[in-house]
Amino acid sequence: MFKTKREPLFHLVKRIDVSKKYAWAVRIGAFLLSILVCAAISSLLTDKSIGFFFKYLFNGTFGTKRTIWNLFHETAILLLVSIAVTPCFKMKFWNIGGEGQILMGALGCSVALVFMGGKSSDGATIVVSLILAFVFGIAWAVIPAFFKARWNTNETLLTLMMNYIAVCLVNYFIKSVASSSTGTLTFKDGLVEPIGGNQFILFIIVSVVLTVLMWVYLKYSKHGYELTVVGESENTSRYVGINNKLVIIRTLILCGALCGLIGFLLVSGVNHSLGDATVEGRGFTGLLISWLAHFNPLAMGLTSFLFVFIDNGASQVSNYARLGASYPKVMTGIFFLFIIATEFFINYKIVFKKMKLKEISSNGDKDIDKEVKEPQENDIDIPKDDNNAQEGITEMIIKEKI
Amino acid sequence: MFTVILTQAIRFGLVFLYGSTGEIIIEKSGHLNLGIPGIMCLGAVGGCIGANLAVGSGSTFLIILTGILFSMLFAGFGGALYGVFTISLRCNQNVTGLTITTFGAGVLGFWGSKMGRLNTTFYEASKSFTAPMFGDNVGSDWFSSIFLSHGPLVYLGIAIAIIVAIILKKTRTGLSLNAVGENPAVADASGINVNKYKYLACILGSAISGIGGAFYILDCTRGSLEYVIEAMGWLSVALVIFSLWKPSISILGSFIFGVLYILPHYIAGVSFADKELLKIIPYLVTALVLIIISFFKKRETQPPSSLGLSYFREDR
Numbered sequence: 226m227f228k229t230k231r232e233p234l235f236h237l238v239k240r241i242d243v244s245k246k247y248a249w250a251v252r253i254g255a256f257l258l259s260i261l262v263c264a265a266i267s268s269l270l271t272d273k274s275i276g277f278f279f280k281y282l283f284n285g286t287f288g289t290k291r292t293i294w295n296l297f298h299e300t301a302i303l304l305l306v307s308i309a310v311t312p313c314f315k316m317k318f319w320n321i322g323g324e325g326q327i328l329m330g331a332l333g334c335s336v337a338l339v340f341m342g343g344k345s346s347d348g349a350t351i352v353v354s355l356i357l358a359f360v361f362g363i364a365w366a367v368i369p370a371f372f373k374a375r376w377n378t379n380e381t382l383l384t385l386m387m388n389y390i391a392v393c394l395v396n397y398f399i400k401s402v403a404s405s406s407t408g409t410l411t412f413k414d415g416l417v418e419p420i421g422g423n424q425f426i427l428f429i430i431v432s433v434v435l436t437v438l439m440w441v442y443l444k445y446s447k448h449g450y451e452l453t454v455v456g457e458s459e460n461t462s463r464y465v466g467i468n469n470k471l472v473i474i475r476t477l478i479l480c481g482a483l484c485g486l487i488g489f490l491l492v493s494g495v496n497h498s499l500g501d502a503t504v505e506g507r508g509f510t511g512l513l514i515s516w517l518a519h520f521n522p523l524a525m526g527l528t529s530f531l532f533v534f535i536d537n538g539a540s541q542v543s544n545y546a547r548l549g550a551s552y553p554k555v556m557t558g559i560f561f562l563f564i565i566a567t568e569f570f571i572n573y574k575i576v577f578k579k580m581k582l583k584e585i586s587s588n589g590d591k592d593i594d595k596e597v598k599e600p601q602e603n604d605i606d607i608p609k610d611d612n613n614a615q616e617g618i619t620e621m622i623i624k625e626k627i
Numbered sequence: 628m629f630t631v632i633l634t635q636a637i638r639f640g641l642v643f644l645y646g647s648t649g650e651i652i653i654e655k656s657g658h659l660n661l662g663i664p665g666i667m668c669l670g671a672v673g674g675c676i677g678a679n680l681a682v683g684s685g686s687t688f689l690i691i692l693t694g695i696l697f698s699m700l701f702a703g704f705g706g707a708l709y710g711v712f713t714i715s716l717r718c719n720q721n722v723t724g725l726t727i728t729t730f731g732a733g734v735l736g737f738w739g740s741k742m743g744r745l746n747t748t749f750y751e752a753s754k755s756f757t758a759p760m761f762g763d764n765v766g767s768d769w770f771s772s773i774f775l776s777h778g779p780l781v782y783l784g785i786a787i788a789i790i791v792a793i794i795l796k797k798t799r800t801g802l803s804l805n806a807v808g809e810n811p812a813v814a815d816a817s818g819i820n821v822n823k824y825k826y827l828a829c830i831l832g833s834a835i836s837g838i839g840g841a842f843y844i845l846d847c848t849r850g851s852l853e854y855v856i857e858a859m860g861w862l863s864v865a866l867v868i869f870s871l872w873k874p875s876i877s878i879l880g881s882f883i884f885g886v887l888y889i890l891p892h893y894i895a896g897v898s899f900a901d902k903e904l905l906k907i908i909p910y911l912v913t914a915l916v917l918i919i920i921s922f923f924k925k926r927e928t929q930p931p932s933s934l935g936l937s938y939f940r941e942d943r
Contacts, residue, residue: 239939319721319935321661378921379930381659381721382868386914389861393907401900509725516722547744551736558730562712565723569716 235577248571252564256531259563263535263556271546278542285541286534292541296533298425301432302487302495303529306511308432308439309483311520312476314512315443317456318373322384324508325391326365326481328501330488332395333361335410335499338492339402343414351417355489362485363478365391370477374470388508392501399499409500417494427494435483440522452476484508510557517564528564535560630772632886632893638777639847640885641784642667645839646863647870647877648788652832653706654867655795656825657808657933658713661724664860665731666705666833667840671856672738673701674841678752690755691779694841702837703830705731710829714822717937732857739852749845749852756780756845780842785878787835792874804828808931811938821938839863862888865913871920872930884909 264278286296306323313320337354345353365387372378399410420426443449454462455472462469492499514532518524539553646667653660660666677697681689705727712723742748756778795801806814807824815821840856866884870877887909891902920929 237939321721321725372918372921376918376921378918379934381935382864382930383914383917385661385861386865386868386910386917389858389865389910390907390914393903393910396906397900397903400898400903506729509729513722513725516719549737549740551733551740554729554733555737556733558726558733561726562708562723562730565712565718565726566716568718573717 235575238574238576240572240574243571251567251570255563255567256560259560260535262563263539263559266559267542267546267548267556271548273546277546281542281545282535282538285538285544288541292537294423294425296530296537298428299533299537300526300530301429302491303507303511303514303533304436304526305428305432305483305487306507307515307518307525307529308436308522309480309487310508310512311439311515311525312443312449312452313480314515315456315520316452316473316476318370318473318476319381320366320369320384320477320480321381321509321512322365322369322387323480323484323511324504324506325384325388326362326484327488327491327504327508328388328391328395329365330358330362330485331492331499331503332391332398332488333357333359333485334489334492335398335412336361338412338414338416339410342412347414347416350414351493354493355486358485358489358492359482360485362483362488363481366477366481366484367474370474374473395499395501395503399501409498411498412492413497416497417490419494424495428490431486431490436522436526443520448472448475513561517561517568532557532560628893632889634772634776635889635893636882636885638781638885639888640881640883641781642839642843642847642859643863643866643884643888644784644788644877644881645842646836646860647866647881648784648791648874649832649834649836649839650864650867651795651870651872651874651877652791652804652828652835654872654934655804655808655931656828657811657931657936657938658709658825658829659720659724659935660706660709660829660832661721661864662705662709662727662731663724663833663836663864664857665728665734666702666709667836667843667860667863668731668735668856669705669840670698670702670834670837671840671844672735673837674698675742675749675752675844675852676701678755678841678845679747679749682752687755687758690752694752694756694845695780695783695838698837698841699834702840703834705837706830706833707826709833710826713937714825714829717939720935720937728857728860732854735856736854739854742852750849753845753849756842757849778846780838780846784838784842788874788878791835795874805931808933811933812940815938815940821940825938836860836863859888862909865909868917868930869909869913871916 260282264275264282267273267278268275285292287293306327309327310320310323334354334357337350337357341350341353369378369380369383369387372383373380396408399408403410417427420430443453451462451467451472454465454467455469459469462472488503491503496503510532514525514528518528536553536557539556540550543549543552646663649666650660650663653663674694674697677700678690678694680697681693684690709723709727712718713720758778759776795804803814803819804824806817806819807821807828811821814824840860843856843859844852862884866877866880869884870880887905891897891905894902897905
């Protein structure tokens with residue numbers, strides 16, 4: 226009846242104090258490893274060498290002045306998208322509708338451009354298109370927020386559906402304005418002029434400014450505090466007198482407005498056209514980046530940069546080795562899988578069977594060395610709330626050893 | 628004309644049915660797998676490779692068998708990858724799922740363009756899949772052409788959906804799976820091996836979804852590589868909600884989705900713009916279903932309670 230169960234080979238323990246150094250070391254290691262794996266896979270699938278892969282990876286990113294500008298420009302767009310969705314995630318509101326919200330912003334902007342471009346002054350057109358972009362973007366974000374706040378509707382699935390409704394609406398608009406078009410509308414009048422003749426600078430400036438503002442908003446404002454509490458525990462926030470529904474809707478208005486702005490900038494400032502692929506999946510990518518960077522703006526910037534680096538570099542590799550347009554997608558997929566896996570190694574610790582207490586205290590030098598390496602010279606505090614006895618004792622022993 | 632639409636609707640609907648049956652199994656275990664579109668792409672790659680391996684033998688049965696096996700293998704690999712990340716490594720499900728979608732769609736595109744350069748085609752293999760299961764001479768009345776003129780995978784898909792519905796509703800395994808999705812801690816306490824169930828659900832569900840991808844290339848498009856499987860995968864995820872996490876309803880739902888999917892190609896006298904508007908309907912209806920079920924809060928129609936949450940036994 227009773228099976229004698231052997232103790233499993235290893236078990237997992239949640240890390241209580243994760244030193245920043247260790248976390249970054251793991252992330253950077255994962256990035257380098259992912260590049261190596263990408264290179265290895267590329268050279269296996271093609272007859273090109275690993276050197277070829279690296280040559281064009283850097284050629285496509287740091288090769289010419291233009292590719293460098295493009296690298297930073299794309300990074301700025303992606304950073305802005307991840308900044309836009311960050312407050313939602315901090316509130317644990319799974320808004321995967323960034324894509325649709327940006328697209329609706331782009332649609333709002335295009336509506337103004339179609340009906341006013343060339344007929345009114347450029348200034349008036351820009352103002353109206355910006356306002357419409359805001360309205361459309363906010364509408365697409367507030368609908369799921371309202372239902373979530375009022376009836377607790379599953380926001381992940383609802384925002385997902387609304388992405389595709391947005392795509393269909395954009396296609397409907399394009400076909401009804403120009404029935405013979407191939408699926409994209411191009412605009413000539415009423416667009417935002419490039420600053421100083423450089424079409425890349427606008428996004429970079431906007432992105433940096435808004436990133437700083439968002440950081441201040443989340444860290445120092447009352448709103449930012451409230452939405453963090455709602456994200457941590459809805460009951461707690463209700464207890465301390467925060468109006469949960471208001472916070473959810475307010476945060477999503479902010480998110481929708483930012484997404485609308487991105488849509489406006491993409492249509493009016495960068496692409497000068499509208500199509501159902503205007504956003505190029507950045508809504509989803511931005512979401513991944515925001516979550517993987519733990520809502521830390523600096524980390525978001527770095528992750529966006531690394532993503533764009535691989536994406537742009539891989540397209541160059543694919544151009545020269547004729548690997549097709551989907552090749553960068555495979556590479557960025559591998560990159561993301563590696564970065565996602567780091568979350569585990571940062572948050573959990575694998576404790577092997579042989580590392581039991583007795584052995585550690587007597588002759589476990591080897592094992593302890595491995596343990597000590599991770600937090601390095603940083604002080605290890607003995608955890609105050611000792612919710613895992615073994616964990617606590619282990620830490621204490623390590624402390625003694627040091 | 629009417630019969631043609633209904634026949635084609637069943638055929639295209641089956642892609643959604645495969646996708647949603649797989650996704651229902653996964654969601655019942657508490658995992659919202661947004662990687663299904665990518666996994667269906669992987670299944671398509673596997674199915675084509677497998678079917679082409681056996682095409683030399685000339686045996687219809689062998690071609691179909693290897694096609695299904697390989698698509699399940701490839702898709703199951705995607706599911707296992709998702710499982711390792713979300714079950715063992717406890718990474719965020721949405722993030723992992725979206726990454727798998729990017730990856731899978733990328734693999735299909737990458738592999739497809741390679742096949743294009745090598746001039747490899749799948750028309751020959753697809754003949755085995757499109758050949759009517761009950762022979763060519765079942766009659767030409769409307770009933771036979773709507774229900775009896777399909778390839779074997781259509782009936783296989785419906786059979787799988789019915790079997791899954793019965794397993795989920797009537798067997799101990801199904802109830803345990805439900806328990807894992809509703810509250811893994813309680814399931815664990817009552818002696819159910821939570822991780823085993825989660826892994827099996829992820830791998831098996833993904834494998835079933837993967838057949839949908841292979842079915843689309845080898846049956847619906849008659850062997851020409853098309854890159855709309857990702858969009859169809861999202862519709863499959865929508866169908867899961869539409870059918871309230873019940874495979875029995877999704878058989879009917881897949882037919883409705885199939886009609887809506889192909890209708891714009893068949894109706895004449897409608898402008899391009901209105902055709903685009905027609906495409907909204909599946910998403911719009913799904914969104915409405917999602918909102919309406921949240922009004923009533925009936926236990927039977929809600930998503931699994933722990934959908935989207937990782938389970939760590941030592942958490943309190």
